[in-house]
Amino acid sequence: MSKAPQQYPNNLTSAEYRELAVGSGIHPDLISLNYIHLEGDVPYSYLFISPDVPRKNAGRVREGFLKQYRHVEAGGWWVSGLDPQNNWEPMEWGRFKSAAPRFNYDKQKGQQTEKLVKYESPPKTPNRVTYHRMSLGLWQLVSQRYNVPMPDNIIACDDGHAIGFWAWVQRHPQIPIILCEGEKKAAALLSRGFVAIGLPGIWGGRVGNKNCNETLHPDLVPMATGGRKFIILFDYETKLKTRWHIYQAIIRTGRTIQALKCDVEVACLPGPEKGIDDWIVALQNADDSKKLSELEKAAKVSQLVTALIQDALSLSDYMLLQRPRHR
Template sequence: PNITTAHYQEWLDSAVAPAIIANNVKSLSGNTPYEYLFYSDDIKRLNTGRLTSSDLKKYSHLPFGGWWVNGVNPLTGDEQLWGQFKCDTPRVIVEVKGDNGFGGKPVTKEKIIKYEAPPKVPTEAMFLRVTYRIGLNVFRKAGLGKEYAEYAYHQYKKSSKKLNNLDRIKLLDFMETEDKGFWPLVIDLNLPICITEGAKKAGALLSIGIAAISLAGIWNGCPIPKDALGNQIGLPRLIPQLDLFATKDREISICFDQDTLLKTRINVKKPPNG
């Protein structure tokens, strides 16, 4: 995928391996970000198929460009539609916090929206693509390096059979290609996983041999069901993608930031049901 030098460097500075950047991140600009974000059938459109004026105004910053990241379906290894877009010129919203406590004017605060996700669709977890070489490192750390090496060699032999002698690639080169069976194998072999907030953090962890899953926010893995008025109407449940990994004896680590804001630190420590 095409990626600008600045976007590539941003990921590299976050300790993400070049192979993970190349397989998961691309730079978008012009009208292309709209194509990646606005795929829901529930989005209001004009008869011409064009977005409404209010949505165009709300997302008028998208054409200035940014980077897009998405992963794969953990069951099949196929590309995931859902992803996140970090705009180079993020939008700013104004939050109203009520009055100042003395009956004065409402207190307002500007909030920068760093990441845009597809509207009108459920938030998903993200499972980044990995190469066979990175996959081998992950399974080695889990004590299953031999099993993964045998699996990778079998996949290499299968791919070689489909090619003639001139097109066959060396095993070392094959190890740098994408392993679409990585996440299904993580599920099947009960590999330890780490759940973190943000695709770059997940990429950095995968780069050092940890099977990391990215959430868009700390509550997105086990959301609290609410009605239209925001009232809780049931118990929190794992999203289906994470439920695949909630198996007996699997080691699961949760890795969130140590935030400087007290409110955020309290939220991180709260159980999902509040």
């Protein structure tokens, strides 16, 4: 008798689930609560949420605009979280990672580039940030790590979502928050009891521009109270031009946090792994980890990530010590 194929949550494909669970070390609870598979025409209803998307009188999206997004019909995974501006209700905005990504289009040059657009955000809509739904078990990990008691009578939904996690974090400014470049990286940290928020890119933590009213992103403002510490943890990079952009984004994001009288530190990955999720997975798979039990591996990774966070630089030290020498 043939073995029935394994079923993954939310219709995720085997490749998608492996990417999240194995490739990024994300806890199964976070995957089942936040990541879903979309394909066919369905991604359009998730992406085309803006009233400014060009449509015909009958309401259909105009063909020229639709053509840019035909690739999403091949399928991919979608992630969206909770809305800090709407009492932590589900957020309509999210991001889609297509199985068949398109190439980026350079508007200035009027031509297609060789760079793939890995993640699609809803077009003609301001970017948001991602606050993942959390399970009770992961909430307990966070509570233990920061020695902050959990509230009584937490309501857990049938799907495992423990209601009130982010409101609890909001009420306790002694809990530091890590800002990550991307949802998977935030999820990898949340999986290990670190509070992390996913930004849609290095510039996604602030709004405005350098010369005119640059402020912290409205989605992050509710957390910027009581002198809370924020740790900015972006990707490791070797290209000088990209390093300069990261450096500038960290400084400008950090200053918007400081403007709200909160502390800012910058954690730096040692490389060569690009993201914190890549680094965590590399630690788990290192030669000296192979003889360890799963519990021992988890303890080792937790210890090393904790050390990385504890070694974070103040914003002023980061500006002095990490400035790229050439652009």
